Amino acid sequence: MPGKxxxxxxxxxxxxVVAAPQRPGEWPVEPGRYRLIAARACPWANxxxxxxxxxxxxxxxxxxxxxxxxxxxxxxxxxxxxxxDPVLGIHKLKDAYxxxxxxxxxxxTVPAIxxxxxxxxxxxxxxxxxxxxxxxxxxxxxxxxxxLWPSELRDEMxxxxxxIYTEVNNGVYRCGFAGSQESYDAAYDRLWTALDWLExxxxxxxxxxxxxxxxxxxxxFTTLVRFDPVYHGHFKCxxxxxxxxxxxxxxxxxxxxTPGFGDTIDFVQIKQHYYIVHRDLNPHGIVPKGPDLSGxxxxxxxxxxxxxPFGDGTPPGPVRxxxxxxxxxx
Numbered sequence: 001m002p003g004k005x006x007x008x009x010x011x012x013x014x015x016x017v018v019a020a021p022q023r024p025g026e027w028p029v030e031p032g033r034y035r036l037i038a039a040r041a042c043p044w045a046n047x048x049x050x051x052x053x054x055x056x057x058x059x060x061x062x063x064x065x066x067x068x069x070x071x072x073x074x075x076x077x078x079x080x081x082x083x084x085d086p087v088l089g090i091h092k093l094k095d096a097y098x099x100x101x102x103x104x105x106x107x108x109t110v111p112a113i114x115x116x117x118x119x120x121x122x123x124x125x126x127x128x129x130x131x132x133x134x135x136x137x138x139x140x141x142x143x144x145x146x147x148l149w150p151s152e153l154r155d156e157m158x159x160x161x162x163x164i165y166t167e168v169n170n171g172v173y174r175c176g177f178a179g180s181q182e183s184y185d186a187a188y189d190r191l192w193t194a195l196d197w198l199e200x201x202x203x204x205x206x207x208x209x210x211x212x213x214x215x216x217x218x219x220x221f222t223t224l225v226r227f228d229p230v231y232h233g234h235f236k237c238x239x240x241x242x243x244x245x246x247x248x249x250x251x252x253x254x255x256x257x258t259p260g261f262g263d264t265i266d267f268v269q270i271k272q273h274y275y276i277v278h279r280d281l282n283p284h285g286i287v288p289k290g291p292d293l294s295g296x297x298x299x300x301x302x303x304x305x306x307x308x309p310f311g312d313g314t315p316p317g318p319v320r321x322x323x324x325x326x327x328x329x330x
Contacts, residue, residue: 066078229271234274
């Protein structure tokens with residue numbers, strides 16, 4: 001709205017998929033029962049793709065991937081033959097929302113978990129989905145799956161992730177969709193205060209919480225990987241490029257080159273999503289050819305800080321057949 005600060009609608013379907021349901025709104029963990037709908041273009045959905053892969057849940061939780069663009073009505077399955085999700089048999093994700101909640105009044109968002117048998121959406125609470133994949137699906141995680149929520153770090157992690165969400169993940173949107181110069185200026189200052197804090201934090205530790213990756217790294221990475229291709233220009237977050245921030249750029253490359261992170265990233269779809277969908281910011285829908293992305297594959301030098309990405313665990317294996325990124329850098 002003109003003149004207003006951007007405020008994200010944070011009302012989600014708060015049902016959960018848990019190991020031992022005890023109350024209304026809790027669904028049982030069951031292999032093959034659900035389908036994760038997660039567009040590669042969306043940073044919030046990208047989190048779930050990374051966590052699902054890190055934990056090795058591909059065989060128990062299938063994934064459907066809408067295309068990078070959508071209309072005001074819904075995300076659509078335009079990458080699939082006939083524009084139909086091959087498991088759910090629907091053209092639009094909206095169909096799953098409407099199946100459970102006729103006349104669903106809010107936006108049709110990804111990620112979403114859908115019950116395959118009924119075709120009904122279960123939850124679209126992106127924050128809780130990855131928490132539950134890590135804590136409730138443990139019986140079906142791969143051997144060597146990393147501990148993304150180490151108990152001894154959890155209190156500090158929650159504080160770090162809260163600041164990353166409000167100031168960085170959502171902060172870039174607050175800049176991009178500011179409705180006035182004043183709201184943009186305030187959003188810009190908040191974003192760069194947080195990025196300067198992260199630059200300092202990551203100058204002395206390999207990952208956000210120390211020597212191994214955690215959920216906090218997943219949440220920051222999906223914004224950083226979109227920063228230079230989209231947020232720097234499209235959202236006017238342009239004090240610096242990511243490649244000009246030594247610690248954050250090295251950290252982002254370290255994660256990108258770690259199995260489970262970069263192999264979920266499709267820069268083509270990311271740019272198509274933002275530049276084509278946001279016609280209010282880019283009226284002609286022109287997708288820029290740049291920036292040069294080859295730097296993501298250059299040595300990051302973060303090994304000198306020590307640590308092991310997967311701690312006492314192991315990297316995930318090769319990407320599941322049929323889930324490969326169609327436009328890979330790696």
